[in-house]
Amino acid sequence: MSDVPITKNLTIFGKSIPVKGYLCAKNGCPYQEKPDPLKIQLVICPTFYCGAHCPFCVAAGDTGKRGHLDPKKLERLLSELEQQQVIRGISITGGEPMADIVLLDEIIEMIFDICGVEMEISINTNGSALSGLRKISRLPFVDAVHISRHHYDEVKNQAYFGIPVARAEEIRELSGIVKDPKLFCFNCLLLKDGIGSTEEMFRFLDFTAETGIPKVGFVTPMVVNPYVEQNKVSYEDIFPREDPRVFYTKEYCDYTYCRCRDGVYATDSGKLVEFYGRETMAGGPEYARVLVYGADDVLRTGYGEKARVIYE
Amino acid sequence: MNEAEFRAFVTRLVLCGDRTSVRNSLTELMCLLIREDAEDYLIDLVKELIEVDHEMAELGKNLKKRLDKNGEDVTMEELGKAIREGRERIRREAAFRC
Numbered sequence: 507m508s509d510v511p512i513t514k515n516l517t518i519f520g521k522s523i524p525v526k527g528y529l530c531a532k533n534g535c536p537y538q539e540k541p542d543p544l545k546i547q548l549v550i551c552p553t554f555y556c557g558a559h560c561p562f563c564v565a566a567g568d569t570g571k572r573g574h575l576d577p578k579k580l581e582r583l584l585s586e587l588e589q590q591q592v593i594r595g596i597s598i599t600g601g602e603p604m605a606d607i608v609l610l611d612e613i614i615e616m617i618f619d620i621c622g623v624e625m626e627i628s629i630n631t632n633g634s635a636l637s638g639l640r641k642i643s644r645l646p647f648v649d650a651v652h653i654s655r656h657h658y659d660e661v662k663n664q665a666y667f668g669i670p671v672a673r674a675e676e677i678r679e680l681s682g683i684v685k686d687p688k689l690f691c692f693n694c695l696l697l698k699d700g701i702g703s704t705e706e707m708f709r710f711l712d713f714t715a716e717t718g719i720p721k722v723g724f725v726t727p728m729v730v731n732p733y734v735e736q737n738k739v740s741y742e743d744i745f746p747r748e749d750p751r752v753f754y755t756k757e758y759c760d761y762t763y764c765r766c767r768d769g770v771y772a773t774d775s776g777k778l779v780e781f782y783g784r785e786t787m788a789g790g791p792e793y794a795r796v797l798v799y800g801a802d803d804v805l806r807t808g809y810g811e812k813a814r815v816i817y818e
Numbered sequence: 819m820n821e822a823e824f825r826a827f828v829t830r831l832v833l834c835g836d837r838t839s840v841r842n843s844l845t846e847l848m849c850l851l852i853r854e855d856a857e858d859y860l861i862d863l864v865k866e867l868i869e870v871d872h873e874m875a876e877l878g879k880n881l882k883k884r885l886d887k888n889g890e891d892v893t894m895e896e897l898g899k900a901i902r903e904g905r906e907r908i909r910r911e912a913a914f915r916c
Contacts, residue, residue, distance in 0.1 A: 775839070776843040
């Protein structure tokens with residue numbers, strides 16, 4: 507073990523929070539100490555409501571609750587955090603954040619007003635209300651929109667969600683009207699009954715290129731229930747070696763917690779699609795990797811029962 | 819990823835489509851290599867193109883132009899600056915991801 511610290515302490519609302527003190531090991535190189543000033547990712551869940559019934563979801567069976575966060579309370583929180591200069595980027599997730607597009611627009615507006623347009627914002631959506639993106643007034647300043655898409659086949663993809671989600675034509679149309687089509691990224695869970703082999707992965711990448719989406723994340727699902735345990739596929743097992751269609755650019759390792767690998771794929775017609783694989787192992791670290799502000803208006807040091815409440 | 823694999827990938831791109839689409843995809847690859855902090859591969863890419871034929875050598879040189887919004891050729895110093903900016907972007911992404 508090197509002398510690179512595992513954790514450093516970040517003081518937020520007068521509370522000392524242990525956070526990750528190192529940078530992930532890149533391409534097999536040693537870990538490095540995270541430079542100061544320390545910052546952390548903030549996750550905002552405008553609502554816990556989703557509407558979909560994905561069998562691999564950590565919140566499966568518990569996504570029907572309506573209700574949303576209080577914008578006034580979020581405004582106070584963001585102002586405090588901005589004053590403390592501890593946030594490096596914000597992910598807006600859920601639940602389904604686009605279920606209430608007016609609220610989402612208000613939140614994004616608020617973030618940019620308080621933190622400046624340099625703040626990196628990403629949105630994670632299941633795609634069931636994707637057309638609402640047109641109503642996000644500051645969409646050009648948003649860094650990324652991650653659309654969950656688990657199969658290239660429309661019927662199979664929709665079967666995972668259990669509700670209607672955006673079809674390829676709608677996504678293609680949207681990527682054609684936004685100023686920066688690189689805004690979009692597909693998030694695809696690797697499953698034996700879906701995209702679970704190298705050939706299926708290639709078909710998904712071809713579909714992605716045809717749809718006009720520049721990037722895909724192939725994610726090994728976390729084991730949250732027996733369905734996932736039986737169906738999960740590790741990206742390491744299907745990412746091909748020595749295939750001229752694929753070029754890997756870098757990989758990261760974070761001890762036994764997670765790992766990822768980036769690459770680029772070339773279709774037969776020479777279109778490029780960036781992709782990455784990611785796997786998060788069970789039993790995460792003791793320190794906070796993110797701060798989570800939920801629809802219950804409470805700020806915690808992550809997800810799950812171990813998370814500490816630091817603001818309410 | 820080793821040199822032979824990278825060469826196979828670039829060769830495949832060069833063989834895909836007409837010259838315009840090859841130029842577009844290689845330009846895009848170059849931007850990606852800068853952003854991904856893959857400086858060695860970027861240099862390999864230009865070398866590789868110069869070895870293919872004279873026309874491709876021109877393409878290799880033109881790839882650098884993409885870095886300049888005015889379409890003028892850029893110096894290696896400017897290329898280095900873009901790479902450094904790319905690295906900064908990578909650091910942000912790594913921090914964002916982890």
